[in-house]
Amino acid sequence: MASTENTELSEQEIAFQARIDRGEKIEPKDWMPDAYRRSLIRQIGQHAHSEIVGQLPEGNWITRAPTLERKANLLAKVQDEAGHGLYLYCAAETLGITRDEMFEMLHNGKMKYSSIFNYPTLTWADMGAVGWLVDGAAIMNQVPLQRTSYGPYARAMVRICKEESFHQRQGFHIMMTMSNGSGEQKRMAQDALNRFWYPALMMFGPSDKDSVHSAQSMAWKIKMNSNDELRQKFVDETVPQAEYLGLTIPDDQLSLDSDTGHYRFSEPDWEEFHQVINGNGPCNEERLNARIKAWDDGAWVREGMMAHANKRSAKKQVAVG
């Protein structure tokens, strides 16, 4: 699609691309191609949905956290994800879509969220694995996006990245404690790694050769690195961490290539990836239904508070300070 449009760039489009090439930020009121706007809404909206659906698998363990400290840490972490969703929805709203419209598209399946959140969290060690691997992978995706071409998106990412680093560390800290714990705890830790390793690798998206939107998105700087590049970086950083924990990455093919200094590793099962994206993951239905129920149950609250605000503003003018 993008390539056919590219053949006849208008003067405006050429100027727009030149701004991006110079490293200028595009701001909400600036002219932008429709396709740029649409791609951004899709990407930021999907990212926002991932943050709030992502609250659910970890929220699953807040009530079962084993100590008061862990309970507070996990709650603060999951609360941060709600904040990330909020920042990102606001960024998308500057492009001319409302948050309610985006929710509607999440609920009716027109917009997606990251497939990782369709996997279940089965033991406390999963809180470790999710923080370490899932937030770790997310950070790797997000850090470069702080330099993305769209101003509001870049600014949201700066704020998000600032908050993310505690997430990965609290997860790794749980993994450390479990790996150094009893035999049962160590077993839970290994089991969590086994279940989350490949889904975490999938978070970077399909292999570059199969990735649909990549070239145009890279030119627009709404995607900063290729999927495979980031995946490699993630593996290279994570394998030594697993070794430190005394855990085994569930991949027989894993080996350090001494020529390149990079690890060679097995690809995730892309058929599974597509199945999960298309609704057949282990928790797709629960996750989406939980969001829809929360939204529907909250309708009277949102309406009630709005109605009261309207009544009140009719009664008195808010002082302008």
Added chain:
Amino acid sequence: MMTANEALFQFLLRQGDNALVLGHRTSQWCGVGPVLEEDIALANTALDLIGQTQLWLAYAAEVQGEGKSANDLAFLRDAYDFRNLLLLEVPNGNFGQAIMRQCLFDAFQVPWLTELQTSSNQQVADISAKSLKEALYHWERSSETVISLGDGTEESHAYMQAAVDFCWPYAGEMFCDDAVDEAINTAGIAPLPSSIRQTWIDQVESVLSEATLTKPNSDFAQRGGRDGIRHTEHLGHMLATMQVLQRSFPGATW
């Protein structure tokens, strides 16, 4: 006759368990709040309460003198040893019920913690001073929410009237003095809960009236939580969830 130490221990459990149980219940909203902004605000309230729990229960464990920690008290006691108000252990129900409960409790916490700031016991005074700052904000937020939902749409009004009707019989327990309260009062550690009842009534009445809600007539109080004599069935289920890891893997480090 209970010893001064035993009375102080019971008093501290009441303080700590109220924070723990309401903190736990409030944390259940994380991810499923009615709107993102409320989701985040509720988590802040829960975090404050968990923080308060740590302070009260750590001091309780110290007074108990059996070498236990705040975590031991939170995760290794059974329902009959909990000393929280029944109001705080019943399930969240809907958002209206949860925020009404919060509001009724905050209306108690603010004058209560204000008094406790001048406790003869320095540790009680210090924990209370810290908790009061948080309680003041919770109160601002919960009372404002009750008002706007009570005086919102017809539907939200109905939810809130049902909420106050549901919570009311549980609220009276806050003011039922007993031997522990007497002993604590005599020691100058805290006033009798009944002594702040009028302040509470005034605050609550003014919120309910601004919210266009009708205050239930009955003075009947469901009790049995703060003395541990008869909790609801809900507390057992809550603890079964909350304590599962500590119970399943005794002695493990987390």
Added chain:
Amino acid sequence: MSASNEWPLWEIFIRGQHGMSHRHVGSLHAPDAERAIKNARDVYTRRNEGVSLWVVEAKHISASSPSDKGPLYDPAKDKIYRHPTFYDIPDEVGKM
């Protein structure tokens, strides 16, 4: 709920502790200005980042009063677990 019933969007400005001017930090939804300020506290000062808030919707500007300062911003100070350095991770694990 129809889209027209959606809570309006507010822009949030925070003046930090070091006397710098109010700085735009982001946005959020709220039914009115008072609630927008409260929401801003919960959303944008979770790490005790600000001491004064402005919220702006369309042409209306509201500012939090300085007297609100105590109860609103102190609590975040002891939430040290929000800071990465709270989690002791050995250096040999690498940057995290």
